[in-house]
Amino acid sequence: MTFTFSDSVVLVTAGTSGLGLSVATKLVQLGANVVINYASNKDRADNALSHLQDISSKQDPSLKCIAIQADVTKKSEIERLVSETVVAMGRLDAVVSNAGWTKFANFHDLDDNVDEDVWDKCYAANVKSHLFLCHASRKYLEDAKGAFVMTSSVAGVKPSGSSIAYSVTKAAQIHLAKSLAMVMAPSIRVNAVSPGFMETNWIADFPESKVNEARDKTLLKRITQVEDVADQIILLIKSHLPLLPQELYNAISKLLEINDIKNLRVTCSTLARALPLHFDRVFISANSLNIQVFNAIANHEVFRHQVTEIIWDDARLFTGPELKCERHENEQEEERQDDVEDGSDAEDLAGNGCPFWFRTGRYDYEDTGTYEYPGPHLGIKESWAYYKPLLDDQNRVLASNADTEAFKYGLTRFTSLKRVTITPSTHGRLWHPLYRTPMIRAFPPGLDYPTPQAWPFYDDKKTSMCSHGFPAYRAKWRGFRLVTRALVEHESHGITELIIGGDEVQSGLNCRIFDEWSPEYGDLVSILKRPGFRYLDLHLFTGFIEDDHWPSYRSGLSRDAISQSKDLESLSIRATMDVSEGVIQGLAPDMKGYAISLRNIFSPESWPRLQHFSISRVLVDFDEFVDLLANMPPSLRFVEMVHVAFESPEQGYDDLVRAMRDVLDWRLRPIEERPKVKMVVSTWDNHESGYGRYIEIDQAVDSYIYGTGMNPFEDDKYWVRSGRGAVQRDLFDLDFNVAL
Structure with a gap:
């Protein structure tokens, strides 16, 4: 609600002259009880108090104005000031922290700006005093849902002012205001004003030339009056924001990114109420923090109805080499490195329990000082000290299946749920994650760790094990198996969209799932054939199955599964074949019989509502591919082709787009019905x-x-x-x- 000045109590430090007195005057005129603070000049304080009491006696005799002496550069004095204010007034609703200090120096002469006493006094008055005053008044302002407003300076925004010490400490004060705004939200609104040259007694002795110079630099060609700044302080205390219609807030929030909304919410309690946090997806993984946040949202009676997507992060943290040959190579390399490394460093790392695979998996492995880092970079000892507890936590979650239970619970709680994404790509590229999950957001800046590769990926040494029949190998796709099973068991869910990712990190679902029937295949089909299922984005890890002439595609099981989705509107099939410059790497350009038979995968007549079609990293027959596009339903509006390769080296993308122009009838359709390519x-x-x-x-x-x-x-x-x-x-x- 809007701050009401009537019967409120406001403390104004340095309130006996200039800006402070102007603010106090306006507060009394608005019906507030005011406490003005002064450091030592009692005569000036008495005159200011008499001025305020004259106004209050004419406006409302019940208003109370008092003056309290305190040196606000001292913490004990600040605590006494707040205590005496509350004892005298009974409450405290807002604080105007107006105190500051400076001593003139030649800003451009460094020798004139190294007085240690000046720096100490500037820091005490311009930074510490505001921090300690906010701390001392916090419990009273929280009860009042009040405001804390500081007076800073334009010298804190742009290097300028009476001295370097003043400019630097005013900049620190501005950063303090931002920090306190985050810490005190949403109960207390913290803000700062940063005025420039103001017409006060302070400039009375300035040369006229300096005053004129300051005036000429302003756009309005006039010196700022203290009343101008006082009005801004009053506005920040009062906050007119709630007077805006909620419909306007809603319209504004729709134009903002989620991070912008979060930043606005922490500025004040008003915006925290007016701009409710809105998000439509939640994350789940083998991490306690992700599970904790997931469950908190599932139990929230507002947020749970907003969620439309669950993202299962299957990027389990790397725990070391799996194969015996890999472990042997790792041990040999570790011995070699220990022989050439400084002994003390090697002993420190060993004492820290840091395994060699963690060292080799880091970005900075073998850095001789030439690597450039995009930001802060955490050393190996600190990184391992943070990573090791994450591994322990992951093991506990995997042993208890806490992530699976949370996912099942979410299916019953998220009433608007329509999409599930299962992906091993969450961590993306080091320091550039695909998703910023709660776990990743909590990482210390610059954490350097082996990027998870829980699912096999292109050029993985273990791709030769990709037969779907190996139980240990199948278990690598843990998230896929658990999620699809849960979706089949909980039939009441409203899931109509499924993304099985991995293409971003050259991985995906084991394509061998389509070699022959299996429980996992059966679960996938059960999901795809549900009435209303409309969206499938399927990333397939194909390994090197082209050497076996695509058994997973020739079986027809992929076509049988996808054709079950009669309401399908969006279909994307992505593989992990290495295609560069239109050529499958590892196959001779003139080798015949290796192209995928598209009709073994796609049956466009089964999807009369298909609007989006995407195909990635496959080797196809040119004429068959054009025929597939020609047989797509009239509803098609978007076609994406990612590194598609043609079996004949004589045909290329120039021929493809020419055929799309001349053979297909797309250009004859109305503009709004033409597929975008x-x-x-x-x-x-x-x-x-x-x-x-x-x-x-x-x-x-x-x-x-x-x-x-x-x-x-x-x-x-x-x-x-x-x-x-x-x-x-x-x-x-x-x-x-x-x-x-």
């Missing part, structure tokens, strides 16, 4: 994408297919030259966007 490809001048980065082209393709634009692949089949509309993006940094 996006392609992810290589560039002619071989831009290095880096892990998680990719190059897409869409507008140039659309312009060629539907308009008069040139073929972006003209003369280069699988490449896009610079300047033809390609854009480089980053899966783990959505702000990264470079036109090529």
Whole structure:
């Protein structure tokens, strides 16, 4: 609610002249009881008090104004000031912390700015006094849901002012205000004003030339009056924000990112109430903090109804080499490294219990001092000290299946739930996670640790074990198995969308699930055939099954499963084949019979409502692929092709977009019914994408297919030259966007 000045009690430090007295005067005029503080000048305090009492006697004789002496640079004096205020007035609703101190020096002469006593006094008056006053008044302001307003200075924003000490400590005060705003929210609103040159007795002895110079620098060409700043302080105490209609707050919040809303909520209790925290997804993993937050949201009678998606983070932390050969190689390398490393460092690490695999998995392994880090970087000892308890916690969760039980509970609590995502990609690239889960948000800045690779990934030494029949190997996809089983067991859920991720880290669901029927396959089919199921994004880890001529695709089980989704609107199939410049790496370009038979996977006639179709990293027959696109339903509105390779080296992307223009009937359709086309490809001048980065082209393709634009692949089949509309993006940094 809006702060009511009537019968309220406000303490104003340094309140006997200038800005402080102006604020006190306005407070009395608004019906507040006022306590003005002074340091030593009792005569000036008596005059100020007489002035305030004259106003109150004419406006409301019941109003009370008093003056209390206290040196607010001393903590004990501040505590006495607050105590005497509450004893005299009975309460405390707001504080205007207006005290400050400076001594003039030549700002541009360093020798004139190294007086230790000046620095100590500036810090005591401009920083510590405000901190201690806020602390002393906290319990009273919390009861009142009140406000704490400081007077800082523009010198804290821009290096300037009476001295370097003054400028630096005023900057510290501004940062203090931001810190206190976070700590005291939502009960107490903390703010600071930072005025510039003001017309007070303080500038009376200034040369006229200096005053004129200050006036000329302002946009309004006038010196700020103390009343101007006092009005802003009154506004911050009163807060007119609640007077805005809630509908306006709702409209504003829809335009803001979730982090912006969070930042606004901690500024004051008013915005915390007006902008309720809104999020639509929750995270679950083998981590106690993630489970704790998940359960807290599930038990919240407001938040639980907002959740539409559960993300199962299956990126379990790395616990060391699995294979015997890997452990042997690790031991040999550790012995070699210990021979060349400084003995004391090796002993310290061994004493800390840090295993060698943790050292080799870090970004800074073998750094000789040449590595550049994007921000703070935590050393190996500190990183392991933080990582080890996470491992212990993960083991406890896995042993108890606490994450599974929480997930099942969430299915019964989240009334708006429609999507489940299972992914091993949560941690993304070091310091650039795909998702900022509570666990990852709690990481200390610069934590350097082995990026989790819980699911097998491309070029993994264990890919030869990818037969679906190995129980230990199947168990790697723990999240997929547990989640799909839970979804089958709890039939009352409203899940209509399923994402099984991993493509972001060159991984995915074991494609061998489609070799033959299995319990996991049966659970997946049960989910896909539910009425209303509309969205499937399936990332498949294919290993090197192309060497066996795609048994997982030839079985027809993938087609049988996906065709069960009669209401499907969005379908994305992604593989992990290494495709570069339109060619499958590891296969000779002229080898025949290795293309996937698309009809063994896709049956477009089964999806009359399909709008979105995406295919990634597969080797196909050119004519069959064009035929597949031609048989897509008229409802299709978006097609994405990511590093698709053609069996014949004679055919490329230039032929594909030409066929899409000339063979398909898409350009004859009404504009609003034409499918938008996006392609992810290589560039002619071989831009290095880096892990998680990719190059897409869409507008140039659309312009060629539907308009008069040139073929972006003209003369280069699988490449896009610079300047033809390609854009480089980053899966783990959505702000990264470079036109090529």
